[in-house]
Each structure stands twice: as structure tokens, then as C-alpha cells.
Amino acid sequence: MPEKSSYIVVGDGQMGLVLASLLHEVHPDARVVLWGHVPSEIKELRATRRSPRLADYELPEAIEVVTDIGPCVDASLACVVSAVPTQFVRGVWETMRGVLPPSVPIVSVSKGVEIGTGLFPTSILAQSLDEAAGTREYVTLSGPTIATELAARKPATMLAACIDVATAQRVQQMFSSSWMRVYTTTDHAGVELAGAAKNVIALAAGIVDGMDLGFNAKSSLLSRGLAEVVRLGEALGARAETFFGIAGVGDLATTCFCPQGRNRSCGEALGRGQSLDDFLEHTIWVVEGVPTTRALLVLAREHNVEMPITEAVASVLFEGVSPGEAIATLMGRPLRSEVI
Amino acid sequence: MPEKSSYIVVGDGQMGLVLASLLHEVHPDARVVLWGHVPSEIKELRATRRSPRLADYELPEAIEVVTDIGPCVDASLACVVSAVPTQFVRGVWETMRGVLPPSVPIVSVSKGVEIGTGLFPTSILAQSLDEAAGTREYVTLSGPTIATELAARKPATMLAACIDVATAQRVQQMFSSSWMRVYTTTDHAGVELAGAAKNVIALAAGIVDGMDLGFNAKSSLLSRGLAEVVRLGEALGARAETFFGIAGVGDLATTCFCPQGRNRSCGEALGRGQSLDDFLEHTIWVVEGVPTTRALLVLAREHNVEMPITEAVASVLFEGVSPGEAIATLMGRPLRSEVI
Numbered sequence: 001m002p003e004k005s006s007y008i009v010v011g012d013g014q015m016g017l018v019l020a021s022l023l024h025e026v027h028p029d030a031r032v033v034l035w036g037h038v039p040s041e042i043k044e045l046r047a048t049r050r051s052p053r054l055a056d057y058e059l060p061e062a063i064e065v066v067t068d069i070g071p072c073v074d075a076s077l078a079c080v081v082s083a084v085p086t087q088f089v090r091g092v093w094e095t096m097r098g099v100l101p102p103s104v105p106i107v108s109v110s111k112g113v114e115i116g117t118g119l120f121p122t123s124i125l126a127q128s129l130d131e132a133a134g135t136r137e138y139v140t141l142s143g144p145t146i147a148t149e150l151a152a153r154k155p156a157t158m159l160a161a162c163i164d165v166a167t168a169q170r171v172q173q174m175f176s177s178s179w180m181r182v183y184t185t186t187d188h189a190g191v192e193l194a195g196a197a198k199n200v201i202a203l204a205a206g207i208v209d210g211m212d213l214g215f216n217a218k219s220s221l222l223s224r225g226l227a228e229v230v231r232l233g234e235a236l237g238a239r240a241e242t243f244f245g246i247a248g249v250g251d252l253a254t255t256c257f258c259p260q261g262r263n264r265s266c267g268e269a270l271g272r273g274q275s276l277d278d279f280l281e282h283t284i285w286v287v288e289g290v291p292t293t294r295a296l297l298v299l300a301r302e303h304n305v306e307m308p309i310t311e312a313v314a315s316v317l318f319e320g321v322s323p324g325e326a327i328a329t330l331m332g333r334p335l336r337s338e339v340i
Numbered sequence: 341m342p343e344k345s346s347y348i349v350v351g352d353g354q355m356g357l358v359l360a361s362l363l364h365e366v367h368p369d370a371r372v373v374l375w376g377h378v379p380s381e382i383k384e385l386r387a388t389r390r391s392p393r394l395a396d397y398e399l400p401e402a403i404e405v406v407t408d409i410g411p412c413v414d415a416s417l418a419c420v421v422s423a424v425p426t427q428f429v430r431g432v433w434e435t436m437r438g439v440l441p442p443s444v445p446i447v448s449v450s451k452g453v454e455i456g457t458g459l460f461p462t463s464i465l466a467q468s469l470d471e472a473a474g475t476r477e478y479v480t481l482s483g484p485t486i487a488t489e490l491a492a493r494k495p496a497t498m499l500a501a502c503i504d505v506a507t508a509q510r511v512q513q514m515f516s517s518s519w520m521r522v523y524t525t526t527d528h529a530g531v532e533l534a535g536a537a538k539n540v541i542a543l544a545a546g547i548v549d550g551m552d553l554g555f556n557a558k559s560s561l562l563s564r565g566l567a568e569v570v571r572l573g574e575a576l577g578a579r580a581e582t583f584f585g586i587a588g589v590g591d592l593a594t595t596c597f598c599p600q601g602r603n604r605s606c607g608e609a610l611g612r613g614q615s616l617d618d619f620l621e622h623t624i625w626v627v628e629g630v631p632t633t634r635a636l637l638v639l640a641r642e643h644n645v646e647m648p649i650t651e652a653v654a655s656v657l658f659e660g661v662s663p664g665e666a667i668a669t670l671m672g673r674p675l676r677s678e679v680i
Binding site: 021073143144145146149150152154155158159165168171172176178179181182183184185195213214215216217218219220222223224226227230240241243246248249250251253255256257258327329330331332333335336337338340 | 346483484485486489490492494495496497499505508512513516518519521522523524525553554555556557558559560562563564567570578581582583585586588589590591593594595596598667669671672673675676677678680
């Protein structure tokens with residue numbers, strides 16, 4: 001069998017751009033293809049090698065830019081990366097049904113849950129492709145990965161999660177470079193949950209920032225928020241260790257402390273007294289933590305897991321409870337031992 | 341038995357001041373005594389209720405300020421707080437031998453290891469008092485507790501750790517207020533190790549800051565650093581969960597992200613190219629992470645635990661390895677699965 005030597009990245013947002021560049025850097029002789037949805041934008045990207053979505057970034061000349069992946073699919077295809085915001089996964093991938101042989105793994109970097117269905121990204125992918133469970137390997141790549149830092153080739157780590165360890169290891173090799181260190185895990189469910197749930201805790205962290213409550217309060221919420229997500233994860237069959245690793249606390253720390261994060265910023269606006277509706281009206285982005293909060297509470301009730309911080313975030317987001325009241329409720333719970 | 345109703349806080353630094361105030365707030369009718377070492381400073385504090393160590397802070401009039409705790413010790417004494425920097429614990433407590441009945445628990449808030457002995461704070465305390473193991477209950481209070489935020493009564497959490505659960509619960513009650521939520525644990529060894537080890541990871545985080553490597557790299561070091569401390573902790577009989585709680589990841593997040601932290605700041609200077617000797621020459625503070633790095637490596641070798649990040653910090657601190665080389669060594673390790 002010849003060495004697999006081509007890659008397709010679906011999605012020309014920040015993560016799509018930097019992962020295409022990373023793949024080209026690690027595999028300079030491989031064909032790397034970047035797919036985007038809007039013909040005019042793709043034409044512009046092809047011509048200028050620049051994107052309005054990622055300042056100071058230049059797409060290497062060798063990377064092909066297309067609006068149709070069909071002609072790029074052949075026996076040399078090592079994997080396809082899905083770098084599409086969670087809410088657009090279904091729309092994009094429904095158009096790609098039947099295009100990829102089942103032997104080609106899909107590497108997903110989306111984080112969140114789908115509004116309406118509460119599904120995690122690779123479940124949306126499988127539904128969109130209309131493939132039965134087990135037809136294809138899905139790998140979730142996660143970790144603290146601010147795209148502007150990746151674009152500058154600053155050191156970072158990711159976790160390649162797949163229930164099939166050999167596939168996880170293949171993806172680890174595909175994406176590892178001098179500045180990108182990839183670990184593997186088979187706890188795929190834990191990694192998808194951690195990637196979604198961090199945005200709920202980031203909303204809480206942002207609320208603390210908006211109220212100017214300081215590092216002690218924010219770090220307390222981070223650790224107690226993590227504890228309740230671990231409880232939910234264990235109820236869902238995920239492993240606790242996953243939440244304490246790169247894709248758990250690693251990604252969570254970045255999400256809660258990086259000033260630019262959308263979820264943290266949304267929380268900060270709420271903490272300053274802005275309403276959710278007002279905030280969402282003035283942003284073009286989906287704030288992933290909002291649908292994820294609803295989805296986590298559904299899961300928490302189904303599995304009888306106590307999630308006081310997620311409940312507090314929901315009370316602020318959806319029930320008109322003031323951030324101050326929500327914090328007072330959290331602080332006023334009965335004293336207990338620390339349960340992780 | 342009458343309700344215990346007096347408290348002594350040993351140490352008039354930032355934590356001593358805020359904990360005395362907290363005890364007075366929770367127990368307005370109790371006698372609260374604050375001990376300091378230097379008569380002229382204590383006289384000044386008694387007169388002005390202000391301390392040069394904590395701006396914008398006013399010590400309540402009801403708190404007594406003394407240089408000798410002997411006359412304050414009676415049957416009503418509920419606990420004594422030791423709020424002394426780790427390197428001064430021995431000097432202070434050797435002068436207090438025989439003063440406290442063994443029934444009085446000591447609540448320690450020091451974090452670190454003693455230079456030379458590698459002992460954790462409550463072990464130094466027991467040695468200094470020349471008391472056999474088991475003579476007295478020691479409770480370690482830990483968590484993300486930046487004193488300036490506590491002084492402003494911003495919400496915070498702490499963990500009261502004692503091998504005796506009833507004593508931990510008594511201390512939990514003593515220190516819990518509307519803005520301070522205290523949890524309990526019996527994993528005393530884990531809490532002392534976590535409180536010391538966080539400063540080593542903060543040195544690494546500071547190095548990343550000084551090299552301007554970004555949030556991804558810093559959060560990766562935080563989570564992988566935590567993983568190696570957990571491995572050491574488990575080898576020492578501590579529980580993994582402790583490191584993922586308030587006194588573990590909670591305290592660690594604050595220590596790695598709060599710009600004012602001494603250990604993070606020291607790391608930042610190293611990351612910018614300053615030498616450790618040069619940095620230490622220009623600071624009046626003990627940078628606790630420096631002796632702790634040595635102590636952790638001694639423990640790691642004794643217990644055959646791999647600690648690559650601690651080794652990397654040591655190579656920069658003590659062996660003249662440049663921060664860039666240390667990062668390259670960390671990134672270049674063989675690829676593997678994520679082991680917590």
C-alpha cells in the first residue's frame with residue numbers, strides 16, 4: 001500500500017486555515033486541500049493567500065483552495081478535517097454525503113452541541129452523512145488551541161481522541177510537529193463533552209470578570225465547575241482523567257482566562273448587567289456556551305447529576321436572575337466536603 | 341463545656357491580617373488576637389489599624405494586636421492560625437514551645453517546603469514545637485486566596501484539610517462566611533503537596549509568559565504540570581482528586597494567571613533572559629517555587645516518578661539551560677498517549 005499522502009480540510013475559518021498550514025508543514029510533499037463554502041471568498045483566498053478571518057496569516061502557495069472536494073478524493077486521502085463551527089456542521093456535511101469512502105477517517109475540531117438536538121459534533125457528522133454507527137472512524141482533536149497563536153507557530157498541545165487507538169495514533173503522527181505536540185486517548189466521549197462544557201464554565205468565569213470579583217472567585221468557579229462536569233462525564237461513561245488533561249483543564253484555563261474568548265466575553269457583558277438578548281443582537285457569532293448550558297442541564301437531569309454552577313449560569317441566561325443573586329445562591333449552599 | 345470563643349492568628353502579613361478580620365466577622369463576640377514579631381510594627385498596627393503590607397485594609401478595632409501570645413491562651417481558645425511564610429515557620433514557632441495545650445489545633449496557611457529540609461509546613465510546625473506525631477491536630481487551609489481580594493471581601497473558597505474529619509469540619513465552620521465558602525477533605529498530604537507544587541508550575545508558566553508563547557502553551561504546561569504532580573502525589577499516598585479541586589487546579593490557575601504572583605513573575609523574568617541569581621538579588625521575597633523545585637525532584641527520584649516539566653524548570657533555574665532549549669526538550673519528547 002502506498003503511503004497516504006493527501007489531506008482535505010473542510011472549513012476556511014481560523015482553525016481550518018491553521019490546520020491546513022500545519023499539515024502542509026508536517027507533510028511538505030503531500031497534497032493539502034482547503035475547502036470553503038462561499039465561492040467569492042474562496043476565489044479571494046486563492047488569489048491573495050490572505051483571509052479576513054485571521055490577520056497576519058498567509059496561506060502557503062502549495063495549499064489548494066476549492067469549493068468542491070469531490071475531485072480531490074482518491075486512494076491517497078489520509079483523512080479529512082472538519083473545521084466547521086458546530087452549528088454549521090450539519091449544513092456543510094449533508095452536501096458531502098457519499099463523497100468520502102468509509103475508510104477515510106474524519107478529524108473533527110468543532111466544539112459544542114447542536115442547537116435543538118443537543119448532539120456533539122461527531123454525532124452530527126454521522127447523522128449528516130447518513131452513515132450507521134461504526135461505518136467510519138471519527139477522531140476529535142481538542143485542547144487549548146487559540147488559532148492566532150497556532151498561526152504564529154507558538155508551542156501547543158492537542159489530544160487526538162478516537163475509540164480506535166490505532167486511528168488516534170495515526171492522527172497523532174499526522175499533526176505532530178516541532179511546535180505541536182499531540183497526545184492520544186480512547187475517551188472520545190469525554191473529549192467531546194469537555195470541549196463543549198468548558199464554554200459553560202467560561203460564561204460563569206466571564207460573569208465573575210464582569211462583576212470584578214477577582215481571581216479567587218474565578219478559579220473557584222473553574223475548579224468547582226470542572227468537578228460538576230466530571231460528575232456528568234462519569235455518568236455518561238467518560239473517564240474523569242480526561243477532564244483533568246489537555247482537553248479538559250488545559251482548554252478550560254485558556255477559555256476562562258484569554259480575554260478574547262467569545263463565551264468569556266459574553267459572560268463578562270452579563271456580569272456588567274447587559275441582557276443576553278441584547279448581547280446576542282450585537283454579535284455575529286454563536287456563543288456556544290448558551291445552547292450547551294441547556295443541553296448539559298437536560299443530560300444532568302436524565303442522569304441525576306447535581307450541577308449547581310451550570311444551573312446558576314442557566315438562571316442568569318434564561319430566567320432573569322441577576323448575576324449577584326446567582327453568586328449568592330452558589331455561596332450559600334450547605335457546607336460540605338469537597339467531592340470531585 | 342462552654343463554646344470556644346477565642347482565636348489567635350500568628351503572623352501579621354497579608355494572610356494573617358485578612359484571616360483575623362474574617363474570624364472577627366464570623367465570630368463578632370469572640371476574642372480575636374493577632375500576633376506579630378516586630379514590636380515597632382505591632383505598635384504601629386495597634387495604633388493606626390493599617391499595615392504597609394496590605395493597602396486599603398483596616399484592621400477592626402476589636403482585634404487585639406500582641407507580640408506575645410502566652411497571656412491570650414486559655415480554655416476558650418478554638419484554634420491558632422499559623423500565617424507565616426514557610427521559611428520563617430521554624431523560627432517563629434520554636435519560640436512558642438509549650439505555650440499551647442495539645443488540644444488546640446493549629447491551622448496552617450503556609451505553602452511551600454523548607455529550604456534545606458524539604459519539609460512541608462505542618463511538619464516544620466510539629467518539629468519546631470518538639471511534639472511527637474499525633475500530639476496535636478493540624479489543619480491546612482488552602483485554595484486560591486489572593487489576600488487583597490479577601491481584604492475586599494470578594495467571594496472565595498478554601499479547603500480545610502485534616503486527617504481528622506471532625507476537626508476539619510470544625511475549622512470549616514470557623515472560617516465560613518457569606519463570601520468565604522470552605523470545603524473539607526481528609527487528604528492533608530495532598531493539599532500540602534498541591535500548595536507547594538503549584539509554585540513550580542507557576543515558574544514554568546511565567547517562563548512561557550516571558551517568552552511570549554501565549555495561552556495555548558501556558559495552559560498545556562498547566563495541565564501537563566498538574567498531571568506530573570498528581571503522579572508524585574499518588575506515589576506519596578495523596579489522592580488524585582485533591583489536585584483537581586480548589587487547592588489543586590483552583591489555586592494553580594490563580595497562581596499561573598494572576599500577574600502579581602511572585603513565582604510567575606520570577607519565571608517571566610527568566611523567560612526574558614534574566615538569570616535567577618540576578619532576579620533574586622533584586623527581590624526581598626523568597627520565591628517559594630525555587631526550593632520547591634529541588635524538593636520535588638528529590639521526592640520524584642525517591643519514588644521513581646517522571647516529572648519532565650519540573651526537570652525542565654530545574655534545568656533553567658540551576659543548570660544554565662536557556663528557556664528556549666527547555667521548551668524544545670519538552671516538545672521533543674517521544675509522542676505518547678495522555679497519562680494523568
